[in-house]
Amino acid sequence: MDYNIYLVDAFTNEAFKGNPAGVVPDARRLNEDQMQKIAIELNASETAFVTSVDRDSYKVRYFSPYGEVDFCGHSTLATFYILALRGYIIPIESGIKTVYIHSNKKRLHVDIYFLDYKIENIVVKMGKPEEVGVIEDRGSFLKHLNLTMEDVNLDNELTDIPIIKLGSKYAIIPIKTKEKLETINMDKKMLRLKLDKLDIQGVHLFFLPEKDSSIIFARNFSNMMNLKEEAATGTANGALIYLLKKKGFINGNQIKAIQGEAMGRESSIYCTIKEKDSDYEVEVGGEGKVVLEGIINV
Structure with missing residues (x-):
């Protein structure tokens, strides 16, 4: 079965800068073993898999080449950049669109900043250290x-x-x-x-x-x-x-x-x-x- 897959350099607007993260924006039919093998194949530090969507809430799992991790900041930014860029999240003309991420241990707000329907910035509300x-x-x-x-x-x-x-x-x-x-x-x-x-x-x-x-x-x-x-x-x-x-x-x-x-x-x-x-x-x-x-x- 075919799946769309992306490699995103996170925390930069230049190619070959930032931290690369893999993103599979629709991984609902993948099992855990397949996710792990894709992460090994892509060989980014982490690859994010969007496993379910409920309106503005997205469940995401993260895998490094060595195993599953509970949460990853740069992969989260990369994921919501792709979801907004490729129309999985409908853009707005200008302003902030708030969505939610559910990972193994977290439920967090993600704010997507738009200007003239283009993504300006992604902000992840990380919680309390x-x-x-x-x-x-x-x-x-x-x-x-x-x-x-x-x-x-x-x-x-x-x-x-x-x-x-x-x-x-x-x-x-x-x-x-x-x-x-x-x-x-x-x-x-x-x-x-x-x-x-x-x-x-x-x-x-x-x-x-x-x-x-x-x-x-x-x-x-x-x-x-x-x-x-x-x-x-x-x-x-x-x-x-x-x-x-x-x-x-x-x-x-x-x-x-x-x-x-x-x-x-x-x-x-x-x-x-x-x-x-x-x-x-x-x-x-x-x-x-x-x-x-x-x-x-x-």
């Missing part, structure tokens, strides 16, 4: 990243390496210089063992040029992808803006995270944080670019 702990043995953990305490920017506001949960759990590490951020050289075997032991899904490293900067530089390594670097990560940067706001590194409510530079795949992830009920909620947005579309026969 949570600080769930800190890395106890900082020196040993940093050693697996070929870093020392002198390389990280821990001070009065941030004295430990925090673990932030926003769907997945990330160890978020502030790096003192952009040069050091660009030259990370990790021991993948030892770091994976440490992350597995701590039940952490990834490491997100960032450089803040100055306090209250609206531009952040980041790199992300996903344990679910055998510590392969990710060019753009919506959940990790949503966790990052929460940390920056909570610890007083930024006064404003928005940042632009630049990620993927070391891979030659620069991405722009726009993050917004809002106070709600004495807590914070985050939104992550950006653009998409279709680089491949076709038919897969299963």
